[in-house]
Amino acid sequence: MRRHKFQIDSFALKVIAIIGMTADHFGNVFWYQLPVLGRCLSFAPGGLTFPIMAFLLTVGYQHTHDARRYGLRLAGFALLALLPFWWAFDSRLNVLFTLLMGLVVIWAYDHLKNRVVFGLLLVSAIVTSHWCDWSYVGVPMILCYHVLKDPLKRVLIPVVMVWLLTSYYTLPLLLAPGATANTWLLCLPNLLYAFVGSTATIPLLLAYNGKRGRPLKYFFYAYYPAHIAFLALLHGLFFGVWLPNWLTWSTVLLALTQGVFSGAGT
Numbered sequence: 001m002r003r004h005k006f007q008i009d010s011f012a013l014k015v016i017a018i019i020g021m022t023a024d025h026f027g028n029v030f031w032y033q034l035p036v037l038g039r040c041l042s043f044a045p046g047g048l049t050f051p052i053m054a055f056l057l058t059v060g061y062q063h064t065h066d067a068r069r070y071g072l073r074l075a076g077f078a079l080l081a082l083l084p085f086w087w088a089f090d091s092r093l094n095v096l097f098t099l100l101m102g103l104v105v106i107w108a109y110d111h112l113k114n115r116v117v118f119g120l121l122l123v124s125a126i127v128t129s130h131w132c133d134w135s136y137v138g139v140p141m142i143l144c145y146h147v148l149k150d151p152l153k154r155v156l157i158p159v160v161m162v163w164l165l166t167s168y169y170t171l172p173l174l175l176a177p178g179a180t181a182n183t184w185l186l187c188l189p190n191l192l193y194a195f196v197g198s199t200a201t202i203p204l205l206l207a208y209n210g211k212r213g214r215p216l217k218y219f220f221y222a223y224y225p226a227h228i229a230f231l232a233l234l235h236g237l238f239f240g241v242w243l244p245n246w247l248t249w250s251t252v253l254l255a256l257t258q259g260v261f262s263g264a265g266t
Contacts, residue, residue, distance in 0.1 A: 008204060010059065011213025013052050014220055016204065020048035020197065022227055027189065029088050029231045033239060036185050043189035047197020048204075050095065050134055051141065051158055055205050057099050058106060058146040067107050073221065074100045081225035085133075088232035090244060095133040096224065101125045102142030109147065137161040155205040159198050166194035 024046020027039050034042065064070045078096035085094040105125050112118045125139045132138065141158035148154040170187045173179065236242040 006207050007209040008207045009209055009211040009213035010056060011216055013056060013204065013208065014216050017049045017052040017056075018220060018223060020045040020052075021224075024049060024193070025088070025228060025231055029235050030239075036188065039189040040192050044192040044196045047162070047193040047195075047199075048201055049197075050138070051155075051162070051198055051201040052204070053095070053099065054102065054138070054142045054158065055145045055155070055201075055208075057102060057142060059208075061103060061106055061146070067103070071100060071103050071107075074103060077221040077224065081228065084225045084229040084232065087244060088228045088235070091247075093132040094224075095138070096221075098129055098132040098134045098138035099142070101129055101132070102139050105139055105143055106146040109143065135165070137165050151206060155202050159202055162194045162198040166190055 023042045027034060027042025027046065031039065061067060061070065074096055078094060078100055081094045081096055085092075102125075105122055108118050108121050112121070122139070122143070126136055129136060129139050134141075137158075141161055144158045144161075145154060148157065170190060173183055174187055176183075
């Protein structure tokens, strides 16, 4: 009996990415309300999401007839998700901005003949991505998915970047003289995110068959800000947390007071 090789299309990859993203965002929003096991179960599948999104961005770019329109769509939904992201998480720019910068970089890689100018653009994008979700590795990961031709290297090297970034942030904490079992438990969700979730994208992306599957063009873009706002709303309704950790009512009142008095003085 002939055995069929496992294959997966874009639609299935997007569904997996959406499930992982929802779990990850749930774990982030409800971090202080979840036990360690709950955090681990939320973060582990979360590591699937960005590598899949970055990979599919390059696939979409290769098949699009209008890169400009593709970029404008990304920019529009990135702006739409700005306030929900700030409400639920922190004051960084959301991951759609990271994807947008990655799109600009791979377009420039294909169209800019001057490699020095391209290099400056790439460095600028990486530095700017410090203020975005996925920080410094997001744009290089997208570029690798676009330029690497060897199937294994194409899906492995971006994940190695995730491993290195996670190790950079966690190893100093884990190896510090004062590290305890509690330190390991606090870092465990992030370790699972990188070394389980992101690693799992390697066989998944190797199994990609190049087919689109069911169309899901706008659903993901609309789902992104909608589910973040919904989680933030649930957090407020069930636990009374209406502001993110980076913002407090005192800073809001201070800003409003300064605004009122500065307006009165003009």
